[in-house]
Amino acid sequence: MSVILKADNIVKHFYEPEKFQVLKGISFEVNQGEFLALVGKSGCGKSTLMYVLSTMDTDYEGSLIIKDTVLTNKSQNQLASFRNENIGFVFQFHYLLPEFSALENVMIPALKLKRLSRTEIEEKAYRNLEMLGLKEQALKKVTKLSGGQQQRVAIARALINDPAIIMGDEPTGNLDTINTQIVFDIFRELAQERKQTIIAVTHDDDFAKNCDRIIEMKDGQIVR
Amino acid sequence: MLSSINNRISQVHLTTDVKQTIVAMLGVTFGISMYIFMTGFMSGVNDTQADLAFSALAHVRIYNDGPTDHSNIAQKIYPNDLVNVRNAKVIKYTDGIKNSAAILATLAKQKNLTGFTSQVNISVFFKNAGNKVNGTVSGVDVIGEDKVYGCAKHIIQGNWSELKYRSDGIFVGVELARVLGLKMNDNVNILTSDGISRNYKVIGIFRTDVLSVDKSKAYIAINAARQLLGVNQDYVTDIQIDMEDYNNTQPLIDNIKSIIPYKVESWQMGNQQLVAGSSLRDTIARAVSLTILLVAGFGIYNIMNMTINQKIREIAILKAMGFSGGDVTKIFLTQAIIIGILGGCVGMVLGYIISRLVNNVKFEIAGMHHLPMTYYPHNYLLAFVFGLITTFVAGYLPAHKASKIDPVSILRG
Ligand SMILES: Nc1ncnc2c1ncn2[C@@H]1O[C@H](COP(=O)(O)OP(=O)(O)O)[C@@H](O)[C@H]1O
Numbered sequence: 218m219s220v221i222l223k224a225d226n227i228v229k230h231f232y233e234p235e236k237f238q239v240l241k242g243i244s245f246e247v248n249q250g251e252f253l254a255l256v257g258k259s260g261c262g263k264s265t266l267m268y269v270l271s272t273m274d275t276d277y278e279g280s281l282i283i284k285d286t287v288l289t290n291k292s293q294n295q296l297a298s299f300r301n302e303n304i305g306f307v308f309q310f311h312y313l314l315p316e317f318s319a320l321e322n323v324m325i326p327a328l329k330l331k332r333l334s335r336t337e338i339e340e341k342a343y344r345n346l347e348m349l350g351l352k353e354q355a356l357k358k359v360t361k362l363s364g365g366q367q368q369r370v371a372i373a374r375a376l377i378n379d380p381a382i383i384m385g386d387e388p389t390g391n392l393d394t395i396n397t398q399i400v401f402d403i404f405r406e407l408a409q410e411r412k413q414t415i416i417a418v419t420h421d422d423d424f425a426k427n428c429d430r431i432i433e434m435k436d437g438q439i440v441r
Numbered sequence: 442m443l444s445s446i447n448n449r450i451s452q453v454h455l456t457t458d459v460k461q462t463i464v465a466m467l468g469v470t471f472g473i474s475m476y477i478f479m480t481g482f483m484s485g486v487n488d489t490q491a492d493l494a495f496s497a498l499a500h501v502r503i504y505n506d507g508p509t510d511h512s513n514i515a516q517k518i519y520p521n522d523l524v525n526v527r528n529a530k531v532i533k534y535t536d537g538i539k540n541s542a543a544i545l546a547t548l549a550k551q552k553n554l555t556g557f558t559s560q561v562n563i564s565v566f567f568k569n570a571g572n573k574v575n576g577t578v579s580g581v582d583v584i585g586e587d588k589v590y591g592c593a594k595h596i597i598q599g600n601w602s603e604l605k606y607r608s609d610g611i612f613v614g615v616e617l618a619r620v621l622g623l624k625m626n627d628n629v630n631i632l633t634s635d636g637i638s639r640n641y642k643v644i645g646i647f648r649t650d651v652l653s654v655d656k657s658k659a660y661i662a663i664n665a666a667r668q669l670l671g672v673n674q675d676y677v678t679d680i681q682i683d684m685e686d687y688n689n690t691q692p693l694i695d696n697i698k699s700i701i702p703y704k705v706e707s708w709q710m711g712n713q714q715l716v717a718g719s720s721l722r723d724t725i726a727r728a729v730s731l732t733i734l735l736v737a738g739f740g741i742y743n744i745m746n747m748t749i750n751q752k753i754r755e756i757a758i759l760k761a762m763g764f765s766g767g768d769v770t771k772i773f774l775t776q777a778i779i780i781g782i783l784g785g786c787v788g789m790v791l792g793y794i795i796s797r798l799v800n801n802v803k804f805e806i807a808g809m810h811h812l813p814m815t816y817y818p819h820n821y822l823l824a825f826v827f828g829l830i831t832t833f834v835a836g837y838l839p840a841h842k843a844s845k846i847d848p849v850s851i852l853r854g
């Protein structure tokens with residue numbers, strides 16, 4: 218088993234409203250193809266850690282290595298193109314582009330990457346949406362969709378570039394049991410069949426229980 | 442390139458809030474149309490003034506400037522002593538231009554001339570019965586004079602070319618005719634400063650709309666003027682030259698000054714006030730229109746800034762998905778440029794329409810009928826280019842700001 222992500226002694230402070238250490242030296246490794254759950258009480262720093270792991274937040278101490286690439290201290294533009302290719306991210310609040318259709322939202326990261334032709338990307342985006350039960354909604358503007366549907370669009374978008382790592386901050390937070398199960402099964406399959414790595418923050422005990430491994434956080438530290 | 446995702450995003454941004462896009466576009470449109478109108482109008486005014494001025498003024502004039510002052514030659518020989526010559530006189534050896542044929546031959550070889558003509562100008566008194574008016578009689582080469590000054594179009598009675606065959610014929614200015622009570626075929630008496638007097642028959646009347654000319658000038662054939670003075674066929678007082686570009690007289694002057702032993706003078710040297718007037722008008726037109734463009738630029742800057750503040754979340758999402766700062770700059774700069782191009786094209790059309798409308802406004806002074814206007818393509822092109830530069834700068838600043846947005850600080854909420 219090869220290590221795909223290595224976090225080493227990650228420390229992060231917030232300075233507003235007062236200096237406050239959110240992450241207090243977080244170290245762990247994730248193997249390729251692992252399906253990992255990150256749990257912990259609200260406010261313990263899970264979202265903050267996910268932003269660091271996703272390379273979007275660069276204001277931390279310690280080091281982050283993904284796919285043998287040291288990402289700490291890389292430029293914003295280098296990180297952006299690394300994210301585009303290697304990391305699929307589902308935000309806690311499904312952030313979609315409101316002026317575009319569901320299909321276009323899913324296609325955009327792939328159109329940016331340009332690994333496939335436009336028609337291939339479109340087909341793939343349709344397949345992803347279908348897999349998440351959204352085939353009928355593909356051409357609708359995302360603002361016309363329900364919260365749960367929007368969240369699934371965000372998941373379809375995170376998968377479009379076949380990223381090495383898929384990170385989700387409560388990706389099933391807005392979904393009913395059936396759809397949670399669908400998303401879980403998709404993640405499971407991606408990890409097993411395609412050796413993609415999944416790191417998902419969750420409050421759902423059933424969801425966590427069925428993952429390969431659970432990391433529990435408390436007050437900015439890993440406790441389990 | 443056109444189908445790239447960045448352009449697709451720009452396009453969606455422009456089309457989702459069409460009203461805002463149109464407002465930004467109208468800013469450019471207004472700026473460019475005003476620029477076009479202002480420069481068209483000002484150059485129209487300048488051209489009209491030049492037309493008026495050049496109905497009585499050649500672009501370059503060659504004449505005998507009078508003798509140099511040699512009255513105190515002794516001083517040059519004894520520069521260190523005080524030499525005083527009492528009651529010194531400047532003696533005039535030559536009067537007018539004697540070797541005009543040689544000069545005309547030289548001019549024929551020059552480039553960028555549209556025409557030149559010789560004149561014998563004589564200061565005279567015009568007399569009709571008791572009335573006496575002083576003025577100038579111009580002995581002119583009938584065809585050449587028309588080429589340089591376009592006098593035929595100022596004739597209100599008579600036929601200009603007839604002057605060629607009538608050594609006793611004279612064309613008088615309309616005001617001069619009024620003061621002397623002259624009508625067609627009346628006789629007018631001319632008295633030169635040397636006391637020679639002769640009668641001519643009025644065979645035409647002209648109006649240049651330059652009052653000083655209309656009330657003191659008359660034309661006779663050049664040979665008739667030579668007869669009046671008793672000089673030979675080569676004698677002229679002035680050679681008047683017209684150029685292709687009246688603003689560009691200096692090269693010709695530099696060329697011929699050294700080979701012609703008389704004064705060679707451009708209209709600019711003799712009429713500094715005209716030059717100053719037209720360049721001041723140009724400056725005003727340029728300052729006003731650039732100010733308008735600048736204001737339009739501020740408009741675009743504000744709207745782009747507003748758009749970017751509205752779309753700050755989307756920009757953060759794009760960056761989270763892997764769009765670089767450069768991509769974001771491109772997305773918003775493209776919008777600004779499209780606004781600039783569309784606004785510019787509409788602005789050129791609107792500028793043309795405004796110019797046409799103003800051009801139709803009645804304005805009946807000094808021989809004009811309507812407000813003057815020009816439609817030079819280069820002014821339209823320049824307005825468009827200025828408009829594009831303005832939008833580019835006004836769009837670049839907010840776009841650059843957008844590219845610097847830190848996605849986490851926005852998305853963390
Ligand atoms: N932008 C911020 N500025 C200051 N404090 C913050 C900011 N975002 C989060 N926090 C604080 O950091 C802690 C961790 O927050 P977060 O990572 O969102 O927790 P979780 O996702 O585990 O619920 C919380 O105490 C929260 O109040």
Ligand SMILES: [Mg+2]
Pocket residue numbers: 263264265309386
């Ligand atoms: Mg959270």
